[in-house]
Amino acid sequence: MSDPKNDAGTSQPKAPAKDPKKKEEEDLSEEDLALKQQLELYVERVQDSDPGLQKVALESMRHEIRTSTSSMTSVPKPLKFLRPHYGTLKAFYETMPDSDLKKYLSDILSVLALTMSAEGERESLKYRLLGSEGDIGSWGHEYVRNLAGEISQEYIKRQSEEAPIEDLMELVQQIVSFHMKHNAEPEAVDLLMEVEDLDLLVEHVDKTNFKRTCLYLTSAARYLPGPDDMLVLDIAYTIYLKFEEFASALQIALSLDNMQHVRQVFTSCDNLLKKMQFCYILARHGITFELDDEMVADDDDREALQDIINNTKLSESYLTLARDIEVMEPKSPEDIYKAHLLDGRASAGASVDSARQNLAATFVNAFVNAGFGQDKLMTAPADSSIGGSTGNWLFKNKEHGKTSAAASLGMILLWDVDSGLAQIDKYFHSNDNHVIAGALLGVGIVNCGVKNDCDPALALLSEYISKEDSSVRIGAIMGLGIAYAGAQNEQIRSSLTSILNDAKAPLDVIAFTAISLGLIYVGSCNEEVAQAIIFALMDRSESELGEPLTRFLPLALGLLYLGKQESVEATAEVSKTFNEKIRKYCDMTLLSFAYAGTGNVLKVQNLLGHCAQHLEKGETHQGPAVLGIAMVAMAEELGLEMSIRSLEHLLQYGEQNIRRAVPLALGLLCISNPKVNVMDTLSRLSHDSDSEVAMAAVISLGLIGAGTNNARIAGMLRNLSSYYYKDASLLFCVRIAQGLVHLGKGLLTLNPYHSDRFLLSPTALAGLVTMLHACLDMKAMVLGKYHYVLYFIVLAMQPRMLMTVDENLKPLSVPVRVGQAVDVVGQAGRPKTITGFQTHSTPVLLAAGDRAELATEKYIPLSPILEGHVILKENPEYREDS
Numbered sequence: 091m092s093d094p095k096n097d098a099g100t101s102q103p104k105a106p107a108k109d110p111k112k113k114e115e116e117d118l119s120e121e122d123l124a125l126k127q128q129l130e131l132y133v134e135r136v137q138d139s140d141p142g143l144q145k146v147a148l149e150s151m152r153h154e155i156r157t158s159t160s161s162m163t164s165v166p167k168p169l170k171f172l173r174p175h176y177g178t179l180k181a182f183y184e185t186m187p188d189s190d191l192k193k194y195l196s197d198i199l200s201v202l203a204l205t206m207s208a209e210g211e212r213e214s215l216k217y218r219l220l221g222s223e224g225d226i227g228s229w230g231h232e233y234v235r236n237l238a239g240e241i242s243q244e245y246i247k248r249q250s251e252e253a254p255i256e257d258l259m260e261l262v263q264q265i266v267s268f269h270m271k272h273n274a275e276p277e278a279v280d281l282l283m284e285v286e287d288l289d290l291l292v293e294h295v296d297k298t299n300f301k302r303t304c305l306y307l308t309s310a311a312r313y314l315p316g317p318d319d320m321l322v323l324d325i326a327y328t329i330y331l332k333f334e335e336f337a338s339a340l341q342i343a344l345s346l347d348n349m350q351h352v353r354q355v356f357t358s359c360d361n362l363l364k365k366m367q368f369c370y371i372l373a374r375h376g377i378t379f380e381l382d383d384e385m386v387a388d389d390d391d392r393e394a395l396q397d398i399i400n401n402t403k404l405s406e407s408y409l410t411l412a413r414d415i416e417v418m419e420p421k422s423p424e425d426i427y428k429a430h431l432l433d434g435r436a437s438a439g440a441s442v443d444s445a446r447q448n449l450a451a452t453f454v455n456a457f458v459n460a461g462f463g464q465d466k467l468m469t470a471p472a473d474s475s476i477g478g479s480t481g482n483w484l485f486k487n488k489e490h491g492k493t494s495a496a497a498s499l500g501m502i503l504l505w506d507v508d509s510g511l512a513q514i515d516k517y518f519h520s521n522d523n524h525v526i527a528g529a530l531l532g533v534g535i536v537n538c539g540v541k542n543d544c545d546p547a548l549a550l551l552s553e554y555i556s557k558e559d560s561s562v563r564i565g566a567i568m569g570l571g572i573a574y575a576g577a578q579n580e581q582i583r584s585s586l587t588s589i590l591n592d593a594k595a596p597l598d599v600i601a602f603t604a605i606s607l608g609l610i611y612v613g614s615c616n617e618e619v620a621q622a623i624i625f626a627l628m629d630r631s632e633s634e635l636g637e638p639l640t641r642f643l644p645l646a647l648g649l650l651y652l653g654k655q656e657s658v659e660a661t662a663e664v665s666k667t668f669n670e671k672i673r674k675y676c677d678m679t680l681l682s683f684a685y686a687g688t689g690n691v692l693k694v695q696n697l698l699g700h701c702a703q704h705l706e707k708g709e710t711h712q713g714p715a716v717l718g719i720a721m722v723a724m725a726e727e728l729g730l731e732m733s734i735r736s737l738e739h740l741l742q743y744g745e746q747n748i749r750r751a752v753p754l755a756l757g758l759l760c761i762s763n764p765k766v767n768v769m770d771t772l773s774r775l776s777h778d779s780d781s782e783v784a785m786a787a788v789i790s791l792g793l794i795g796a797g798t799n800n801a802r803i804a805g806m807l808r809n810l811s812s813y814y815y816k817d818a819s820l821l822f823c824v825r826i827a828q829g830l831v832h833l834g835k836g837l838l839t840l841n842p843y844h845s846d847r848f849l850l851s852p853t854a855l856a857g858l859v860t861m862l863h864a865c866l867d868m869k870a871m872v873l874g875k876y877h878y879v880l881y882f883i884v885l886a887m888q889p890r891m892l893m894t895v896d897e898n899l900k901p902l903s904v905p906v907r908v909g910q911a912v913d914v915v916g917q918a919g920r921p922k923t924i925t926g927f928q929t930h931s932t933p934v935l936l937a938a939g940d941r942a943e944l945a946t947e948k949y950i951p952l953s954p955i956l957e958g959h960v961i962l963k964e965n966p967e968y969r970e971d972s
């Protein structure tokens with residue numbers, strides 16, 4: 091019946107296209123044909139002069155579009171049939187007088203533009219803004235997403251033209267609230283980032299979606315350029331505080347390194363148990379933090395909480411873990427070398443008692459028994475059949491070897507301050523300066539990461555820093571640096587800066603003083619310390635500037651700005667005035683330290699650019715640049731994988747001094763995380779014809795396997811020990827690496843990242859990087875008489891455990907599932923966060939990339955991330971299944 095009418099209405103625009111149309115109509119089903127004719131009737135009626143008819147037609151058209159359900163792959167039928175009439179309707183719209191009907195039509199045009207408008211025209215948005223204010227969600231999700239895309243383009247255009255954006259922002263409000271109600275938090279966040287108004291988010295989140303929103307914000311922050319990343323984290327912090335998710339807020343505050351925020355978390359929360367959990371998080375992060383009466387009112391409580399932050403019970407928990415896993419039995423270096431598994435030739439050469447081999451055994455013994463309080467070389471009881479062997483082992487080392495031997499006692503008694511100081515005390519009465527130096531360093535190591543109200547380390551060491559003998563001074567100064575890393579202690583600053591300004595002080599004393607100041611003031615941007623180090627650098631003579639030790643000064647300067655990004659720029663300007671021998675070295679070091687752990691792509695490219703140059707021999711600044719690539723890119727997995735590939739290229743095309751640094755950079759990228767591809771690369775490099783490259787590769791094999799007991803790396807190192815049995819230097823490196831792989835009998839990690847790779851501990855990274863910079867010149871430092879720089883690694887040593895404790899902080903054994911962590915950001919529903927898990931009862935060890943979750947409903951953890959110490963409180967709603 092409506093056929094003649096149809097033909098009459100649309101005959102002018104449609105006349106030429108008659109034939110193909112006929113053919114198409116034959117393909118359509120009965121209903122589709124009816125719908126098509128119906129819609130064409132509406133299009134014609136809309137153009138009628140009678141407003142009543144227009145209104146009915148628009149209503150019906152709108153109804154058809156809204157009720158048509160579309161599958162994801164095809165365009166909804168009404169939209170498909172209305173496509174030919176888009177132009178007609180647009181032209182008619184322009185002629186309409188302003189009225190409600192015109193707004194109605196513009197709504198429909200806006201939806202039609204979804205499939206029709208040309209790229210970049212943004213017609214959907216144009217008609218939306220002209221249309222009625224109604225609810226946008228009713229047109230469907232795809233329409234809203236399309237609008238969001240057009241808004242971001244329009245916003246950029248208007249910003250450049252400085253046009254007003256109020257009408258856009260009203261629409262953004264609607265879209266964000268639609269997305270937040272429909273579980274599309276990432277899309278809401280993306281839109282708000284595009285229009286630079288993330289603050290809107292805070293009012294739209296609710297109890298059901300704030301966790302997912304914050305998870306998306308925190309993981310997106312890693313890929314944003316500064317200062318956007320800080321803003322995004324700040325919003326996440328605000329949201330967490332709003333919903334009283336204090337532990338997560340604290341982690342973001344630490345990530346921002348914002349102490350005001352940390353205080354705010356303490357003052358906003360009034361639950362003592364939760365505050366204890368915060369203290370465990372702070373202790374693991376390794377920062378010095380003083381509680382005051384605002385944060386914790388009760389004196390006794392405050393003391394208990396301060397004890398947790400000061401890590402006073404760390405040794406106790408660690409030994410609890412060791413007993414639980416049954417590894418208390420001390421191990422000797424021979425147990426690690428496993429020489430009996432090798433063929434005859436290697437073990438025959440090892441029976442000779444050489445000082446170098448004994449020194450290696452000292453380190454292996456210290457690394458393997460770290461923190462256990464007992465071993466077979468240094469602490470063996472005097473009445474045993476060996477007959478007072480403690481003194482004997484010490485004197486099996488030559489001169490400076492005794493320093494490392496005495497200091498190894500500190501490593502074995504790690505974190506156990508009382509018993510450690512008691513056992514080290516006997517060495518202070520020695521008349522050998524090397525032994526005293528080692529004892530001083532040992533005191534520093536025992537106190538590493540553990541703070542104490544009566545400052546025993548400061549009391550013991552401060553009287554030795556101005557002694558005559560330079561080795562004693564270095565022992566005391568390095569001890570202070572390790573014990574007070576990150577503490578920003580004014581008293582130590584004044585006494586150490588006076589050494590830096592002392593013209594008579596020998597170069598090695600000055601170098602170690604600078605490093606210690608750098609460690610104590612790590613990431614503080616302290617100007618007075620920076621000035622002292624800069625003056626010390628300027629005072630060096632031409633000949634001294636060529637010394638490997640002088641390179642510790644720029645390194646110390648870098649430590650002050652660790653991870654502080656732009657704050658380094660003033661100092662970097664000053665460094666351009668230095669002597670050209672050290673200028674570039676200083677530049678590279680400052681740049682790489684300031685952007686360490688930020689994942690800043692531009693800085694990685696800048697550093698790669700420096701590595702691409704082929705320079706004449708004697709240039710040293712490319713080593714730090716290569717390490718810098720690893721320091722900047724270690725922030726997130728993607729950048730990490732990409733930089734491993736870039737380092738592969740440097741190996742193939744780089745000069746010798748670059749190739750020597752590449753293994754160390756790989757070691758830092760995968761620290762305590764033995765990735766197979768990196769392991770193979772290092773294994774290949776460990777047989778390199780250049781002995782420096784081989785040594786760096788061997789040490790790095792130890793670093794990537796540090797504390798993992800990885801059998802494959804242990805096997806590689808055993809084979810290397812027989813391969814290099816005639817080369818004392820390389821054999822020494824192999825032994826050190828063997829010690830690292832079995833660090834703390836496999837209970838420790840060196841990874842500076844913790845809390846699901848979210849937080850980077852500044853002191854841990856500082857210790858690692860100091861050691862790696864020393865390894866850039868193996869022969870002068872580690873193989874020379876400064877082998878004790880290896881002890882800087884103690885700053886990064888942490889138990890890789892999950893220890894659950896009850897409300898009285900006593901260990902509590904509960905079942906937990908431990909498996910490979912899965913990234914669930916932005917996924918729909920509640921996906922599983924771990925895969926391939928096994929169920930153990932706590933305490934358990936967590937490898938790199940592992941995540942744990944409780945396997946029981948009986949307790950509620952007070953920390954969002956199960957790592958380190960987690961307090962469990964009983965779940966009041968839990969019912970035993972009878």
